[in-house]
Amino acid sequence: MGQVSRWWAILAGVFSIVSAQDVANQKIDQLNAALKDTAGTIDTTDNGVQVNTSNSLRAGPRGYNLLEDTAVRKKMLHFDRERTPERVVHALGHGAYGTFESYGDFSNLTAACWLRDGAVSEVFTRFSVVVASVGGSESGRDTHGFATKIYSECGNQDFVGNHLSSFFINDGADFPDLVHAVKYEADKGFPTGGTAHRTAYDFFDHHPEGAFQLMNVLSDLGIPRDVRHMSGNGVHTFRFINAEGKSTLFKWFWLPKLGHRSLFYDEVTKIAGKNNNFQRVDLYNNIAAGIYPEWEFAVQLFPDDGSYMWRGYDLLIPTVIVPFDENPPMKLGRLTLNRNPNNFFAEPESISFAPSNVVDGVSFVPDPLLQWRLMSYDDTATHRHGSPNGFTLPVNRPIAPVNNNYRDGYMQPYIYEGNSTSTPNSIGGVQEPGADATLAYTAAAGEQAGSGPIGRYVSQYDWFGQARTFWNTLDKFAEQHTVDAYRFELGNVGDADVVQRYINNTLNSIDNCLARRVAFGIGSTMPEMGSGPSGSGTIQSNSSMPKTFSSLYPLGATQEPHKSNEGLQVALIANDTLGTQADVQAMMSLLSAQQVSLTVVAPRIGMLKTGVTANASFITTSDVFFDAIFIGSLATTNGTSGSGLDMDSYNFVMEAYGHGKAIGALGSSGSGILSGLAIQSKPGVYSGDAARVANDVLDALAGPVRFPERFPTDDVNAICGAA
Ligand code: HDE
Numbered sequence: 001m002g003q004v005s006r007w008w009a010i011l012a013g014v015f016s017i018v019s020a021q022d023v024a025n026q027k028i029d030q031l032n033a034a035l036k037d038t039a040g041t042i043d044t045t046d047n048g049v050q051v052n053t054s055n056s057l058r059a060g061p062r063g064y065n066l067l068e069d070t071a072v073r074k075k076m077l078h079f080d081r082e083r084t085p086e087r088v089v090h091a092l093g094h095g096a097y098g099t100f101e102s103y104g105d106f107s108n109l110t111a112a113c114w115l116r117d118g119a120v121s122e123v124f125t126r127f128s129v130v131v132a133s134v135g136g137s138e139s140g141r142d143t144h145g146f147a148t149k150i151y152s153e154c155g156n157q158d159f160v161g162n163h164l165s166s167f168f169i170n171d172g173a174d175f176p177d178l179v180h181a182v183k184y185e186a187d188k189g190f191p192t193g194g195t196a197h198r199t200a201y202d203f204f205d206h207h208p209e210g211a212f213q214l215m216n217v218l219s220d221l222g223i224p225r226d227v228r229h230m231s232g233n234g235v236h237t238f239r240f241i242n243a244e245g246k247s248t249l250f251k252w253f254w255l256p257k258l259g260h261r262s263l264f265y266d267e268v269t270k271i272a273g274k275n276n277n278f279q280r281v282d283l284y285n286n287i288a289a290g291i292y293p294e295w296e297f298a299v300q301l302f303p304d305d306g307s308y309m310w311r312g313y314d315l316l317i318p319t320v321i322v323p324f325d326e327n328p329p330m331k332l333g334r335l336t337l338n339r340n341p342n343n344f345f346a347e348p349e350s351i352s353f354a355p356s357n358v359v360d361g362v363s364f365v366p367d368p369l370l371q372w373r374l375m376s377y378d379d380t381a382t383h384r385h386g387s388p389n390g391f392t393l394p395v396n397r398p399i400a401p402v403n404n405n406y407r408d409g410y411m412q413p414y415i416y417e418g419n420s421t422s423t424p425n426s427i428g429g430v431q432e433p434g435a436d437a438t439l440a441y442t443a444a445a446g447e448q449a450g451s452g453p454i455g456r457y458v459s460q461y462d463w464f465g466q467a468r469t470f471w472n473t474l475d476k477f478a479e480q481h482t483v484d485a486y487r488f489e490l491g492n493v494g495d496a497d498v499v500q501r502y503i504n505n506t507l508n509s510i511d512n513c514l515a516r517r518v519a520f521g522i523g524s525t526m527p528e529m530g531s532g533p534s535g536s537g538t539i540q541s542n543s544s545m546p547k548t549f550s551s552l553y554p555l556g557a558t559q560e561p562h563k564s565n566e567g568l569q570v571a572l573i574a575n576d577t578l579g580t581q582a583d584v585q586a587m588m589s590l591l592s593a594q595q596v597s598l599t600v601v602a603p604r605i606g607m608l609k610t611g612v613t614a615n616a617s618f619i620t621t622s623d624v625f626f627d628a629i630f631i632g633s634l635a636t637t638n639g640t641s642g643s644g645l646d647m648d649s650y651n652f653v654m655e656a657y658g659h660g661k662a663i664g665a666l667g668s669s670g671s672g673i674l675s676g677l678a679i680q681s682k683p684g685v686y687s688g689d690a691a692r693v694a695n696d697v698l699d700a701l702a703g704p705v706r707f708p709e710r711f712p713t714d715d716v717n718a719i720c721g722a723a
């Protein structure tokens with residue numbers, strides 16, 4: 001680097017510290033420049049001529065349409081083309097803008113400018129589900145996508161991860177097969193949003209390396225309440241490179257400040273029918289209300305000694321994780337989502353992520369899953385946008401200057417000046433490659449460790465070990481949910497041979513008792529007692545569970561005991577005699593102090609005879625959308641018991657009870673109502689003074705959240721034999 005450019009680089013560095021917020025705003029300014037407000041304008045054609053495209057041009061009031069109606073013809077022609085192809089996977093998604101703030105100066109680790117002291121960058125995050133197509137349910141049991149683009153001053157840095165820590169396969173060559181197997185069956189066209197079918201389990205049987213990932217999906221982790229309560233995981237190992245060219249390996253995570261929350265599977269199926277956008281509504285409404293979700297960016301670090309191994313963990317195998325208690329993640333920064341998009345098509349739909357979008361200081365490792373991702377995303381984006389010029393769309397454009405000689409193509413928006421379009425040249429335009437071409441493409445490329453004879457290799461590992469550890473660390477309720485999920489999936493496969501093979505080959509290799517319980521529930525042949533790996537088949541006791549889950553994320557009620565309740569929703573059941581203004585007043589200040597929103601649900605919307613205003617009815621909403629339910633106190637003392645609740649209220653409360661939710665009955669009538677419902681004195685059920693009950697419910701929501709002890713669990717002794 002020449003002396004002048006060195007000084008310039010130093011000055012630029014100082015400037016970036018001083019004006020970190022300005023850097024974040026640069027993206028906002030760029031997006032604002034692309035905004036177009038048509039409010040109050042007159043309809044025109046694309047060539048700017050005023051026209052009426054609301055009424056067709058016809059040969060008389062009852063006559064044929066005329067071909068000469070070029071204006072409506074163009075309107076129709078445009079409409080016919082107004083979709084881009086949906087993503088092959090992760091088609092169903094939504095997202096928001098926000099900021100990433102570095103917690104300090106991490107230049108010892110990486111040259112990445114977004115990890116400099118004081119750096120604040122604008123970001124966009126898109127959340128998604130893998131299997132369902134556009135129009136499906138966002139709450140479905142699936143691996144959820146968590147993709148973030150950091151518009152940093154040194155270029156776009158994309159983090160394209162999932163909400164679970166590992167993956168189903170280890171080689172990108174298998175990815176098209178995985179996706180074909182889990183999407184709808186080729187001949188039938190169903191099911192369109194889940195893996196409970198034959199081709200999926202046939203694939204899983206042939207790919208035992210995915211046993212741990214599938215168990216994660218089938219645990220409660222596979223059905224997060226919403227995106228605010230789930231993590232993001234890079235899955236692969238990546239490489240940081242500092243300005244001296246030193247490489248450090250890392251795995252990255254977005255850890256939710258709100259902790260993790262999951263749904264009950266029965267709830268998931270009902271949410272899918274009643275509001276398949278529950279997740280995007282939750283994020284949108286919280287951001288609109290100023291309740292901004294946050295995640296911490298954390299990394300597990302591993303020295304780069306060329307082996308890509310760390311204490312026996314193979315860092316090139318993405319189906320294998322490194323537990324947090326063995327390598328605690330280090331927190332480097334914070335992601336806050338604080339701005340909803342203006343236009344769904346132009347922003348979350350048109351954004352294109354690519355793991356290959358890295359800045360100077362971040363690079364790759366020879367993981368054969370990651371290596372294929374480095375080409376696939378750009379390729380699919382080129383196909384979706386119908387052009388390689390998709391990077392010029394406002395949501396994709398970096399704030400860093402883009403200068404190259406990639407030219408022309410469909411919808412190329414710039415009018416480049418000058419006549420030289422080759423590099424290097426001595427005429428003008430983009431003249432030569434930079435002397436400081438990014439480290440990511442230089443230093444790391446020299447790293448040849450692990451290379452050897454050309455061939456097609458298969459990784460070897462104990463594919464069942466981490467699934468077994470995960471299974472052994474579930475409490476008995478989380479265990480039961482997971483068993484039930486396997487039963488649901490395998491019970492719907494409809495091919496007894498595929499089911500039996502999966503039970504014998506995979507489940508029995510994880511744990512004999514797990515395999516027997518699943519088989520027992522769906523009428524398959526139970527593997528012989530004790531035929532699984534040694535150490536399995538014993539009954540796990542709740543109290544002796546290790547506190548760190550090998551899934552990386554906690555599932556049991558004792559984990560994350562005091563979560564924040566920010567952005568949760570509770571319902572108060574009211575009618576013309578139930579629910580008073582005093583109830584509402586007593587609860588409101590307590591709920592709003594924790595940013596929990598209250599909906600009064602009644603037989604009709606509007607003012608009730610009690611003076612309380614209902615903002616939802618049993619027809620417009622459902623208990624599945626609420627985290628806890630309150631029953632209002634009786635406004636009159638003419639004595640109504642719970643059995644006297646009308647059928648809608650009764651169903652509302654009892655279904656929520658059946659989903660393990662906290663229930664609070666307010667006032668002196670409360671205990672009578674609860675005893676009429678036969679749930680009085682059950683765990684998570686409270687009655688009495690409105691303020692006290694509100695506090696009890698808020699405490700319950702912060703942890704344990706749900707009360708799974710209300711449900712029966714398998715008679716494990718009978719199925720697996722005593723320990
Ligand atoms: Fe993706 N993946 N993927 N993937 N992926 C896509 O890219 C692909 C993988 C992930 O919100 C596609 O733009 C291959 C792992 C997310 O826009 C496509 C392989 C992880 C998203 C593609 C993988 C992911 C995608 C579809 C194996 C977690 C949504 C449209 C080699 C670490 C991004 C698109 C968004 C999307 C290919 C495996 C996460 C087809 C070939 C592992 C979050 O290019």
